[in-house]
Amino acid sequence: MDNTDKTAIGRPAGKGLGFRKSLMTLAASVVFAASTHAATPSTAEVNTTGLAVTDDTVTVGILHSITGTMAISEIGSVQAEKLAIDQINASGGVLGRQIEFVQEDGASDWPTFAEKTRKLLRQDNVAAIFGAWTSASRKAILPVIEQFNGMLYYPTFYEGLEQSPNVVYTGQEATQQILASIDWAVENKGAKTFYLLGSDYIWPRTSNKIARKHIDKLGLKVVGEEYYPLGHTQFNSVINKIKLRKPDVIFASVVGGSNVAFYKQMKAAGVDFTDEKPLLLTISVTEDEIRGIGGENVEGIYASMKYFQSLDNPNNKEFVAAFKKAYGDDMVIGDVTQAAYLGPWLWKAAVEKAGSFDIDKIREEFAGIEFDKAPEGYVRIHENHHLWSKTRIGQAQLDGQYKVVYETEELMEPDPFPEGYQ
């Protein structure tokens, strides 16, 4: 932007002679100064709270686990956020400023997340933090980011029951993911009985609570509900129980390494998911997880997410191509990776709408901010800081990709505190 202005006005000046030349140059530089002023407002104006903003750069923080047990999930988010930042910089930056980032490692340790947040906010004065993955790490960040009034862009689908003025939730909250998927199974697959299975922590338990309420409301039946400790690797007993109860749908929210064990053992126990007897509906297996589980073990399962790598729209094709170009052809992109990619873009939109990097000014502008270049399609920020987004059902294929079989017609409203579902 700046460069084109400069050459356009600068060229005739260069052709002039003597006094006239210097006059022209003077005029040009005045015009140029005015034009840059319009594109990049002065730092004092856009930054009244001492954030790390200079005349041509702005610093943000990236805070994910790149070591420890969560690294497996969080590295995709880091890659997506860096890609978004690169793309924003290539297209001129935010308020005429190039984005620089400070990356910190949460090391899969929740207190470390709190400590690094404090460092990013107090020492680096970052204008935004893109980060966290598990709810536990987000809860650790929360008091710090509220105390020092920062802004966190949190990418993971999660259980809801939270709405902080200092967090933007770019993933889905539980009702968006669950209600539509159960309705879909009932309407399209004639499901009448459900078996709820999850890892034993807050997200699966809350999700299953919501699922159970909704199933009760529809007058259908939950025939079993089970939780296994994180990292559990032996699922033979529950597989037998499932065979005994014969549910129409297994609703699964098993996470991490347990996932691999669960699907391998289901397959070994003679369950072929492509038969859909029972049908398996999961809210926790993205394309990323399938890489570890193996496509042959999950072929035929259904997942309810807002994003699949195979989505057929121009935004997504561009995104997938750019991601693979940056990180290699064998990369896969899951739901959370896409949600992480939205973070920097939504921040940019909010900053430009507010005309300022100040957290308080941005916050007032969040409601209604749209992003129509999102790989998942179109998203809009709700006044509760969550995103309006569509929910989609995909069926896992042998090659580890999902084929989209259903998507909601309307954007689902985010409802982090669902009445009657708690």
Next chain:
Amino acid sequence: MFDGYTSSELMSIFAMQGFAGLSLFSVFVLMALGLAIIFGQMGVINMAHGEFMILGAYTTYLTSGFFQSYLPGLFGGYFFIAMILAFLICGALGALVEWLMIRHLYHRPLDTLLATWGLSLIMQQAYRSIFGAREVGVDLPEWMMGAIPVTEMVDLPINGLFVMVIALSVAVGVYLLMYRSGYGKKVRAVVQNRPMAEAVGINSAGIDRATFALGCGIAGIAGAAFTMIGSTGPSSGQAYIVDTFLVVVFGGAQSLIGTIVSAFGISQAQSTMEFFLSGSMAKVLTLLVVIGILMIRPEGLMALKVRR
């Protein structure tokens, strides 16, 4: 909970549940044997046991990749080669670790705990740097997947059977080595009375190194076998370490038979309770029972009677 089921359905479920218990038993035996040898015979608390298992799993992963690219015709049999390689590689690394680290710490058993824990962190991060943080999928030959249908309702998982066979072979192998070979005699002599064993000319340092390497090698075999039922990632080994120590300590640290009896007891209790309760509750109750029994018998189920 059994209302409305025919007796034949119930029979099938009980048969399958019995099989589930047995396959959990063989998993426990495989996990615990390597540790039982190291912890029981040498008194070294090897916190990196899980990471040695994952080294075996990564070896299997690499072998499967190699066979797919260069020897696709022999892919069906790669798993056996992978297990042998896993044993050799983990054993070799075990010997190296013993030489570099463990042998300096024999008189400070609690320090071995910290040192091997540090080693486990180093190994995890090394896997992360080499193989990436994401889990890798290990491709299995076609014949190892799926189930053998016995009746309409009873399916026996092939990989479960396969793990059982491996567990049995390893257990028999360890038994022969420990109780029917010259090496085993020396190990037992060193365990019972180190100064006297040295006095009669046994090279106790060599025995220590061989024993540590053997334990790590068996962990490698276990890791190779578990690629069939679990995940292979930098920190997957953590999932096994608690159960492994539980089995070894409960069985009585110095008794290999105790380890096997304890693996049987814990696996049966857990899989039966898992069937009637939820998974988390089953785990809690199992732990409570084990703690209760250890309070009465601090030496574990089968204590070795040694004059001290």
